[in-house]
Every structure is written in structure tokens, then in C-alpha cells.
Amino acid sequence: MTKKLSLPALVIATSCLALGAYAAAPAASAAAAAQPKLVVVLVVDGLPNEQLLRYRDQFGQGGLRRMLDQGASFSNAHQAHGITVTAIGHSAVLTGAYPYVHGVIGNNWIDPITKKSVYCTEDTNYTYIGEETKSSDGTAPTRLKVDTLGDQLRYATGSRSKVVTVSGKDRGAILLAGKTGTAYMYMDKSGNFASSTFYMKAHPGWVQQYQAAKPQDRYYGKSWTALLPEAAYAGDANPDLNQVKAGAHNRLPYSYYSESGEIDAGYYNSLKTGPFLDQLTLDFARAAVDGENLGRNPAGVPDLLGVSLSAHDYVNHAFGPESKLSHDHLQRLDRMLADFFTYLDKKVGMDNVLVVLTADHGFPNTPEFAQTQHNDAQRIDGDKLMAALDKHLSEKFGGAKLLSAWSLPNIHLDYAQIDKSGLKREDVESAAARYLLAQNGIVEAYTRTQLESGAANTTRIATLMRRAWNREASGDLMVVTKPYWYFGTGTSGTSHGSPYAYDTNVPLMIMGKRWIKPGAYGQYAEVVDIAPTLAHLLQVRPPSGAEGRVLTETLR
Numbered sequence: 001m002t003k004k005l006s007l008p009a010l011v012i013a014t015s016c017l018a019l020g021a022y023a024a025a026p027a028a029s030a031a032a033a034a035q036p037k038l039v040v041v042l043v044v045d046g047l048p049n050e051q052l053l054r055y056r057d058q059f060g061q062g063g064l065r066r067m068l069d070q071g072a073s074f075s076n077a078h079q080a081h082g083i084t085v086t087a088i089g090h091s092a093v094l095t096g097a098y099p100y101v102h103g104v105i106g107n108n109w110i111d112p113i114t115k116k117s118v119y120c121t122e123d124t125n126y127t128y129i130g131e132e133t134k135s136s137d138g139t140a141p142t143r144l145k146v147d148t149l150g151d152q153l154r155y156a157t158g159s160r161s162k163v164v165t166v167s168g169k170d171r172g173a174i175l176l177a178g179k180t181g182t183a184y185m186y187m188d189k190s191g192n193f194a195s196s197t198f199y200m201k202a203h204p205g206w207v208q209q210y211q212a213a214k215p216q217d218r219y220y221g222k223s224w225t226a227l228l229p230e231a232a233y234a235g236d237a238n239p240d241l242n243q244v245k246a247g248a249h250n251r252l253p254y255s256y257y258s259e260s261g262e263i264d265a266g267y268y269n270s271l272k273t274g275p276f277l278d279q280l281t282l283d284f285a286r287a288a289v290d291g292e293n294l295g296r297n298p299a300g301v302p303d304l305l306g307v308s309l310s311a312h313d314y315v316n317h318a319f320g321p322e323s324k325l326s327h328d329h330l331q332r333l334d335r336m337l338a339d340f341f342t343y344l345d346k347k348v349g350m351d352n353v354l355v356v357l358t359a360d361h362g363f364p365n366t367p368e369f370a371q372t373q374h375n376d377a378q379r380i381d382g383d384k385l386m387a388a389l390d391k392h393l394s395e396k397f398g399g400a401k402l403l404s405a406w407s408l409p410n411i412h413l414d415y416a417q418i419d420k421s422g423l424k425r426e427d428v429e430s431a432a433a434r435y436l437l438a439q440n441g442i443v444e445a446y447t448r449t450q451l452e453s454g455a456a457n458t459t460r461i462a463t464l465m466r467r468a469w470n471r472e473a474s475g476d477l478m479v480v481t482k483p484y485w486y487f488g489t490g491t492s493g494t495s496h497g498s499p500y501a502y503d504t505n506v507p508l509m510i511m512g513k514r515w516i517k518p519g520a521y522g523q524y525a526e527v528v529d530i531a532p533t534l535a536h537l538l539q540v541r542p543p544s545g546a547e548g549r550v551l552t553e554t555l556r
Contacts, residue, residue, distance in 0.1 A: 035538055036354035036512060038295030040344070041306045041530075043093060044333065045086060045172060046313030046496065048362030049075065049505045051321055055330055058232060062338030067357055070518050071511030072554035077525040079361055079506055082464035082480070082499040083409060087120035089360025089506075089527070090175040090308065094148040096531030096546030098467040103145035105470050107171065110412055112473065115405045118143075121174045126198040131187045133196075138170030140198035141179055146545035148178030149531045149538075150304050155180075156540040160299040164288045166193060168277045168310030172360075176306035184284065186277065186310070191216030191268035193284045206291025215283060219276045220263050223253035226324070227331050237322040241368040250319055250492075252328060273318055274325075275332040277311040282340050295348035302538055308360075309333065320366035320494050354512035354537065358527055364502045366494040370484045377484035380441045382408045392435050393428065397421065402428055408487045409497070410475030425449070429476060436479050444480035451478075464499040516554050523553060 052064065053075070059065040067073065079089050081098050083106060091097070091104040099105045104120050111118050121138030128139065150163035163181030167173035173183035182200070184193045184207070192211050195203065203211075226233070239250045254274055258266035271277050285307045288294060294303040312329055319325045344353055364370065370377035389411075390403040400421045404414040411432070418428050429447035436445040444465070450456040451469050465478055481487065486495050496503045508525055510516050515537055528548035535542040536550045 034514060035302050036515070037297070037302060037352035038289075038344070038348050038354070039302060039304045039534060039538070040353060040355045041093065041176065041304065041534075042337070042355065042357040043090060043167075043172065043176070043306070043308040044312055044357065044359050044507070045169070045308060045310045046316045046361060046363050047330070047359040047507060048321055048502060049077065049359075049507050050362075050502070051326070051330055052507050055327060058228060058331055059334045060338055062341055063334040064337060064357075065334070066338065066341060067355065067509045067511045068520075070513065071355070071509045072516050072519055072521055072551070074508040074521045074523065074525040076522055077358070077506060077508030077527065078501075078504040079359075080464060080467065080504065080526040080528065082461065082466075082468040082478075083497055084361035084499070084503040085497050086169065086313065086360050087171045087175060088468070090172055091144060092527045093358060093360070094150060094176055094178065094306070094531050094534075095144070095146050095543050096149075096528045096548045097146050097543065098528065098545075098547060100467055100470050101146060101545040101547075103143060103470055103473060104175065105410070105468065105473050106407060108407055109410060109473060110405045110407045110475065112412065112475075115412065117407060121171045123198065126196045128187065128194050128196050129200070129203055131192065131194045132189055138174055138185070139196040141174050141177065144175060144178070147543050148176070148181070149534050149540075149543055150176075150181040150306070151178040152535060152540045152543055153302065153304060153538055156538075157299070157301040160297065161301045162292050162294055162297065162303045163306075164292055164294065164304075165306035165308070166281055166284050166288060167306075167308035168272060168281055169308065172308030172310055173306070176308060181304070181306075184288070186272075186281065188269040188272060189265045191271065191280075193280075204291060206287060210284065210287045210291075216268060216271065216280055217263050219256050219271060220267055221255070221257055222276075223255045224274045224276070224328075225253045226328055227335070228328070233324045233327055236324040236327050237320065237366075237369045237372075239319070239323065241366065241372070250323070250325070252325060254325070272311060273314045274311060275329055275336070277314075278309045278333055279336055281307060281309055282336055285340070286343055289344070289347055295344075295352060313360075316363045317495060318493050320369055321363045322365050322369050351514060354510070354515060354534075356530055356534070357507055357509045357511075358530065359506035361496045362501075362503045362506055363496050364484055364486065364494055364498070364500070366492070367484065375484045376482065378441060379488045379490070380481060380485060381489050382406070382487040385436075385439060386411070388439075389432060389435055393432060396431055397423055397428065403432075406475070409479045411477040411479065413476040415476070432477055436477070441482050441485040442479055443482045446478045446480075448476040461499045464504070468499075510551070510554055515556055517556055519554075521553060525551060 087107045123140035123142040126139040127133040165173045165176040166184045168186040170185040173185045177183035367377040393402045405412045433445035456462045533551045
């Protein structure tokens with residue numbers, strides 16, 4: 001029989017429990033206070049996880065291998081949305097949100113009102129500082145509809161925390177920086193890293209000093225050569241599978257120069273394909289750590305540094321992830337990261353640093369290589385497909401022009417014309433979907449009616465495509481190609497953007513020995529899990545649109 005406590009005894013017992021809780025509080029508070037001084041978020045543009053696994057035995061000790069050995073590494077991590085491109089992937093990293101919420105539905109997309117193409121980070125109210133700015137250049141996070149981890153960190157610390165991001169692409173920097181951080185991006189006309197007037201009126205002194213040294217000029221006339229002995233590349237694809245355009249080359253050594261014979265915009269643009277862009281990006285990140293005292297904040301609050309390394313994407317687009325150039329580039333990036341970690345250890349102390357590494361998307365093989373593996377793989381000319389769809393709908397529905405615009409995989413119908421013609425929107429959508437499904441290379445077609453009502457099927461592909469569809473910004477149909485097929489023309493290279501594993505499965509590694517349990521994790525994880533996990537460790541509110549989970553299995 002359980003003995004009941006009298007009221008006085010109950011009060012005493014409760015008080016003792018409370019005192020015990022208070023006695024334990026100092027230890028808990030001390031543990032809570034042990035936040036990272038610096039969080040470094042690395043995004044390798046266009047790195048499929050399979051490359052990390054395939055080449056891991058060739059990595060050095062201090063870079064990617066260090067993260068694999070000393071950090072938590074997920075083999076089954078995904079960019080879990082259906083349109084796997086740079087802008088969407090970068091948006092996911094620190095918002096923890098999917099496109100249907102965060103509003104960035106592509107690198108470019110069609111504005112449903114104007115029917116004109118818009119760029120993910122364009123905002124003509126702002127310009128690059130000291131650099132030529134075109135109307136379609138990325139200058140601000142205006143189209144990102146939610147906040148980021150960095151925004152929440154600055155809010156929680158009264159803007160005392162510093163959030164700085166740098167990338168070879170404007171969208172890589174801006175979509176990591178969020179609304180209140182500061183983004184710097186590579187200018188391919190001058191080779192500088194510059195910010196925009198969204199963030200400040202003029203660059204701080206450390207940026208001006210960095211630009212004045214013109215480190216980008218040191219690679220003129222230099223060659224990208226193979227890092228490893230020739231035997232290390234024995235399993236790579238024959239470069240002749242990838243027929244590049246006249247005047248270009250697809251082999252190492254790969255030289256950097258300009259047609260004019262002078263250091264000019266042609267040379268600065270050429271640096272994007274190869275390791276030198278990433279080296280410059282990491283050099284600028286070092287300058288930011290020094291110039292902004294990142295990780296040594298006088299206010300005693302954490303700082304955040306985002307570094308998006310863009311060159312792997314350019315290399316994989318041009319030559320494919322199966323190429324020697326892609327293979328070698330990843331090895332060189334590994335050594336660059338080792339040097340960067342050594343630098344951070346000296347400046348901040350790696351015991352005070354939490355590092356996350358992921359990618360914005362993966363990559364399929366080139367169709368030519370995929371065919372040697374007996375896969376059905378081809379390129380689809382999207383403009384020809386849309387012209388045929390336009391003709392089909394016109395013939396079926398009395399001659400009216402019902403297709404208004406497209407930025408595949410999104411397709412926009414002319415609802416005003418449909419209504420004017422006395423047609424039902426759903427009938428036209430369904431007719432378009434049926435036509436597309438009958439075309440070679442198309443495996444799925446989803447309509448606005450299906451997506452708004454939730455009537456699309458419940459397959460994983462359908463789930464990923466629903467996440468990628470934003471009611472206000474996306475098209476009235478979304479199409480999905482067969483595996484290894486993609487929208488594109490030409491006879492060389494490859495591209496990404498599908499909901500298939502080769503595009504979604506990316507690295508997800510977290511390293512920080514005071515907070516993270518090292519190990520190889522086979523659990524399913526998503527890139528949107530990064531922001532909630534970092535919010536938990538930094539003791540701040542998760543970003544507003546975050547849907548990921550805290551990766552509790554990795555936490556000490």
C-alpha cells in the first residue's frame with residue numbers, strides 16, 4: 001500500500017526536490033554556456049555524396065578526412081525537395097525550410113504576373129559596391145520569404161553576433177547570409193569579392209585592403225595540374241566521352257589566360273572552372289575572420305561564417321562527376337580545407353569552432369557516360385517540347401494560345417485566355433499533363449489543381465515536388481524527367497535539378513568535439529535539419545520556416 005504524505009510533508013518533499021534542482025543548476029548553466037565561439041557552415045556547390053565516399057581513401061588527413069573521422073557524417077542525407085538547384089539548396093541550409101515556404105523556387109523563374117524571368121537574388125534597388133551591376137545580378141535576399149539561423153542568432157544577441165558569408169556565386173552568399181548578415185561574392189569581371197548596398201554603403205577597410213592586393217591576378221598564366229600520381233585516376237571516365245566546344249579542353253593541365261593576352265574579364269571568368277576560385281574564396285574567408293574578429297567577438301557571443309565553394313559545380317557541369325577533372329578538383333579542395341582548418345585552429349582554436357559541411361545538390365553523370373553504364377540517358381530540348389505542347393493545346397481547344405511561359409520544370413498556362421475561351425482550367429491542365437506524359441523522357445506531370453488540393457500521388461517523388469512548388473510563385477504544371485534525363489541542349493557536360501538520389505543525396509557532416517559525437521550515421525537526414533540542430537546548440541529560436549529535426553543522435 002502506498003503511503004500518502006501529509007500536506008506539510010508534501011511541501012517539505014517538494015522543497016527538497018526544488019533545492020536539488022537548484023543545486024544542479026550551476027552545472028547545467030555551465031554546460032549551456034559552452035556555446036561555439038564560431039560556427040562555420042561550408043557548402044560545396046554541386047558535390048554528390050557518392051564522390052565523397054568514392055574518393056575518401058585519397059584524401060589527406062586534415063580536411064574532408066578530418067571531418068569524416070572526427071565529426072558526425074550522414075551517408076543518407078538529402079536535399080529533400082524536387083528541384084535540386086543552387087538557389088534552392090543554399091536556401092535550405094540555414095532556413096531549414098522547403099521552397100513551398102521560403103519562396104525561392106529556382107535560380108531563375110517566371111513571375112506569374114509579368115510572365116518575365118526573374119533571378120533569385122535580384123533587386124534593382126541595390127548595386128554592387130564599386131563594381132558593375134546588371135539588372136539581373138544578385139544583390140539582396142528580397143525574394144527569400146523567411147529568416148535564417150544567422151538572423152535568429154543576431155536577434156538573440158541584440159545584433160552583437162556577426163554573420164558573414166562569402167561565395168563564388170551571388171546566390172551562394174546572399175541566401176546563406178539571410179536578412180541581417182553580410183554577403184560577399186566573386187565578381188567575374190574584376191576578380192574582386194564585393195558586397196552590395198543592401199548590406200552597407202561602403203566596404204570596410206579590411207575589404208579595401210584585400211582588394212588592393214589583387215590576389216586574383218596571381219594565377220594568370222598558371223595551370224591546374226594533376227595533384228595525384230596518374231594511377232590514382234585510373235577509374236575515371238575517358239575524357240573523349242565528353243565532347244567540349246571548339247577551343248576548349250577537357251584535360252589536365254588546364255591553363256588560365258585570356259584571349260587578349262592581358263589580365264581581363266575573360267581571365268577572371270575562366271577562374272570559376274577549377275580550384276583557384278575556391279582558393280580565393282577561402283582566402284577571402286580568412287580575411288573576414290581577421291577583419292571582423294570572427295570567433296573572438298568582444299561581446300562574448302557566437303559568430304557565424306558561411307563559405308560557399310562554387311567551383312566544383314562549374315567543373316561537374318562542364319566535365320561530369322566521373323571525370324578526372326572533377327576527381328582532382330575534390331582532392332585539391334580537400335587540401336584547401338585542411339589548410340583552412342589549420343588557420344582556424346591558430347586564430348580561434350578548433351575546440352571553439354563548430355563546422356558543418358554539406359552541398360546544395362548532387363550531380364548526375366553525363367548522358368554519354370551514363371549510356372556506357374547501360375542507363376537510358378539523354379538530354380531533352382525544353383523549348384522544342386514546349387513548342388509542341390503549345391501547338392497541341394491550341395489544336396485541341398479551338399485555336400487559342402493557352403501556354404504563356406515556362407522555366408522548366410515549371411510551366412505557366414494563360415488562365416485569362418482559358419477563362420475567356422469558356423474552358424475549364426482543370427481540363428486544360430489535365431490535357432497538358434496527359435500530352436507531356438506521352439513524350440519521351442517525361443515520367444511525371446503535376447497540375448496546379450492536384451498540387452493545391454493534395455491530390456497528387458503519395459510517392460516520394462510527388463512529395464519532393466510538392467515541397468518544391470510554391471503556390472504564389474510556381475507554375476501551373478511541373479514536369480519530371482526520367483532518371484538520367486534532363487532538360488538541356490548541346491553535346492557535352494551535364495546538369496542537375498531532379499528529385500532522384502544522384503541529385504538529392506549530399507554530404508552532411510558536423511564536427512566539433514565539445515558538442516558532436518563522431519561516427520558514421522546511416523539514419524535518414526535532410527539538409528533542413530542543419531538549421532534546427534545549430535539553433536539548439538546556439539540556444540536560439542529556430543528560423544521561422546524551419547521544418548527539420550534536431551539531429552539529437554549526434555549530440556554529446
